[in-house]
Amino acid sequence: MSGNDYPIYAEGLVRHFGNVKAVDGVDLQVEHGEVFGFLGPNGAGKSTTVRMLTTLLRPTAGIARVAGFDVMTQADDVRRSIGVALQDAAIDPLMTGSELLALQAVLYGIPKSKVKQRSDDLLERVGLTGAAGRRVGTYSGGMRRRLDLALSLIHQPTVLFLDEPTTGLDPMSRLALWEEVKRLNAEGTTVLLTTQYLEEADQLADRIAIIDHGHIVRQGVPRDLKAQVGAPTLVIEVPPDQVEAARAVLTRFGELRTTAEGTLGVGLTDGAEAVSAVVRALDEAHLRMQHLELNEPSLDDVFAEATGYRLEGEGSSNLPSAQGDDAPAEGEQPKSGRRRRRGRK
Amino acid sequence: MTTAMSPLGAAFDPAADHRVERHLWAQTVAMSKRSVIAIIRQPALVAPSLVFPLFFAALGSSSFSRATGLPGFPKVDSFLALSLAASVIQGVLFGSTNGGAALAVDIENGFFDRLLASPTSRVSILIGSLAGSALFGAVQALFFTVVMMIFGVHLYGGIVGLLVIVLAGALIGLSIGALLAAMALRTGSAEAVQGVFPLLFIMLFFSSAFFPRETMRGIYRTIANINPVSHLYEGMRDLVIDRLSAGAVARALLIPIAIGCVSIPIALSQLRRRLKAL
Numbered sequence: 194m195s196g197n198d199y200p201i202y203a204e205g206l207v208r209h210f211g212n213v214k215a216v217d218g219v220d221l222q223v224e225h226g227e228v229f230g231f232l233g234p235n236g237a238g239k240s241t242t243v244r245m246l247t248t249l250l251r252p253t254a255g256i257a258r259v260a261g262f263d264v265m266t267q268a269d270d271v272r273r274s275i276g277v278a279l280q281d282a283a284i285d286p287l288m289t290g291s292e293l294l295a296l297q298a299v300l301y302g303i304p305k306s307k308v309k310q311r312s313d314d315l316l317e318r319v320g321l322t323g324a325a326g327r328r329v330g331t332y333s334g335g336m337r338r339r340l341d342l343a344l345s346l347i348h349q350p351t352v353l354f355l356d357e358p359t360t361g362l363d364p365m366s367r368l369a370l371w372e373e374v375k376r377l378n379a380e381g382t383t384v385l386l387t388t389q390y391l392e393e394a395d396q397l398a399d400r401i402a403i404i405d406h407g408h409i410v411r412q413g414v415p416r417d418l419k420a421q422v423g424a425p426t427l428v429i430e431v432p433p434d435q436v437e438a439a440r441a442v443l444t445r446f447g448e449l450r451t452t453a454e455g456t457l458g459v460g461l462t463d464g465a466e467a468v469s470a471v472v473r474a475l476d477e478a479h480l481r482m483q484h485l486e487l488n489e490p491s492l493d494d495v496f497a498e499a500t501g502y503r504l505e506g507e508g509s510s511n512l513p514s515a516q517g518d519d520a521p522a523e524g525e526q527p528k529s530g531r532r533r534r535r536g537r538k
Numbered sequence: 539m540t541t542a543m544s545p546l547g548a549a550f551d552p553a554a555d556h557r558v559e560r561h562l563w564a565q566t567v568a569m570s571k572r573s574v575i576a577i578i579r580q581p582a583l584v585a586p587s588l589v590f591p592l593f594f595a596a597l598g599s600s601s602f603s604r605a606t607g608l609p610g611f612p613k614v615d616s617f618l619a620l621s622l623a624a625s626v627i628q629g630v631l632f633g634s635t636n637g638g639a640a641l642a643v644d645i646e647n648g649f650f651d652r653l654l655a656s657p658t659s660r661v662s663i664l665i666g667s668l669a670g671s672a673l674f675g676a677v678q679a680l681f682f683t684v685v686m687m688i689f690g691v692h693l694y695g696g697i698v699g700l701l702v703i704v705l706a707g708a709l710i711g712l713s714i715g716a717l718l719a720a721m722a723l724r725t726g727s728a729e730a731v732q733g734v735f736p737l738l739f740i741m742l743f744f745s746s747a748f749f750p751r752e753t754m755r756g757i758y759r760t761i762a763n764i765n766p767v768s769h770l771y772e773g774m775r776d777l778v779i780d781r782l783s784a785g786a787v788a789r790a791l792l793i794p795i796a797i798g799c800v801s802i803p804i805a806l807s808q809l810r811r812r813l814k815a816l
Binding site for chain 1: 561564565567568569571572575576579580644647648649651652653654655656657658816
């Protein structure tokens with residue numbers, strides 16, 4: 194397949210902000226009808242990549258084609274074909290939901306005769322019919338995101354970009370949005386979704402790419418990526434003065450893994466059956482276990498394996514900028530304040 | 539890639555179904571409508587631009603009513619008649635700041651990105667914002683004229699004079715709005731745009747808007763002579779205190795047009811610069 198055949202295709206995509214390489218050679222091939230998850234912490238390069246793919250930012254180098262059009266030379270064609278719901282999407286709080294949909298329809302050149310029906314259908318679809326006449330300033334965060342989704346669908350795009358669509362939402366609103374994304378995908382829309390939530394990527398994405406410091410470090414089907422991590426992880430907690438001794442015992446059962454601060458983890462080479470042997474070995478060494486848990490490989494393990502960091506528990510972003518949350522200002526290092534090295538081996 | 543199944547189930551062909559070629563006019567009207575909505579729905583933001591000029595006019599009228607007898611003062615019915623044009627200019631300068639700041643807020647909070655992500659004409663984004671400023675300028679001019687007529691100001695320029703004042707209000711809104719839009723596009727900061735307002739106010743004070751140039755002396759008079767606001771004010775003032783004349787109409791309209799000839803290209807170049815910097 195050539196780049197033209199993919200709804201989203203990127204090759205060697207690079208974006209520099211001064212001396213900072215926010216995106217450094219990203220390759221993507223998103224298939225038709227796929228939900229593609231772009232996973233990474235704040236500052237990893239997710240939003241910068243999305244902004245390049247949606248024509249909002251010029252690549253420093255590389256090729257990107259969306260819906261068969263080149264993002265640099267056919268930007269308007271790209272814009273007509275895609276729907277975009279950006280992170281921290283600003284929705285004019287003074288306008289009503291209906292007014293915003295009508296404005297969006299005009300911007301996309303939709304004939305006046307079709308605007309009302311299209312708006313009503315979308316409002317119903319996202320459950321905002323009752324709030325259509327209210328100013329957006331009175332909407333909850335979840336309602337705004339749903340309206341944002343409706344706005345991005347006004348022109349019936351074939352490719353949809355959702356940049357951290359559920360960041361900051363309560364669990365119910367998050368679930369509702371997930372359902373809507375699944376429904377859209379079932380109807381044939383190709384979706385590229387960025388997220389820092391592992392569960393979101395696991396739930397929604399057919400394939401994922403993990404991005405860190407502007408590089409894609411893993412790419413594939415979540416199940417396959419988890420299988421590559423291999424053995425389940427046994428996590429134990431011992432008193433601080435027994436950590437070194439416990440570490441020595443654990444190394445006999447497999448490779449030590451990155452886990453949360455204050456705990457030790459080991460990938461059990463012989464699988465879950467080895468747990469009793471580990472417990473016996475720790476007991477024989479007179480080590481006192483304060484906590485024990487067995488975790489099947491998760492996307493967090495995949496992430497930790499690929500980057501040396503754990504993503505789980507990362508909060509939502511509160512550092513918006515003109516280029517998107519992960520774009521550093523010129524001369525600034527990419528933000529990594531929320532990326533914590535949580536584990537130790 | 540031009541035809542695909544839409545998310546709503548119907549066949550989607552961007553070219554045929556939506557006729558998505560740029561509808562510059564419709565887009566500009568839609569953006570202007572948004573600017574007007576922002577004005578109407580923020581009375582707290584808009585009220586000062588209507589109230590403060592009236593306050594200054596009332597203050598001047600009560601304090602300097604006897605000054606109209608000074609040598610060099612034009613023949614007027616009252617000081618309030620002199621204040622009408624000054625109130626219009628003052629109010630429109632105030633109002634234009636709001637328009638520029640609104641554009642900066644759009645840039646700050648990402649609404650500008652939403653617009654850029656659509657296939658809309660980039661120029662329509664700017665023109666829409668300026669059209670809102672122009673329309674509000676016209677409404678302000680009409681408002682001040684009507685209020686002052688209620689308080690006894692006689693408009694010697696008649697209905698044509700009124701129309702010229704309203705049109706001048708729109709042109710001032712457009713030209714100064716463009717200057718502030720340029721600032722918004724350059725800085726992307728509402729604070730920076732609002733920071734320009736004192737400079738505009740200084741321009742107003744160093745003009746003949748509050749006292750005729752004939753009563754001034756020294757450097758103050760020199761500045762007022764070269765300040766375009768003086769000539770704009772005098773054109774509008776003459777439409778109030780004198781019979782309609784081509785000179786007054788020309789000054790009331792040509793000066794904001796001249797300012798616009800400079801400020802609109804600056805705003806467009808700042809728009810291009812911002813888009814290029816992406």
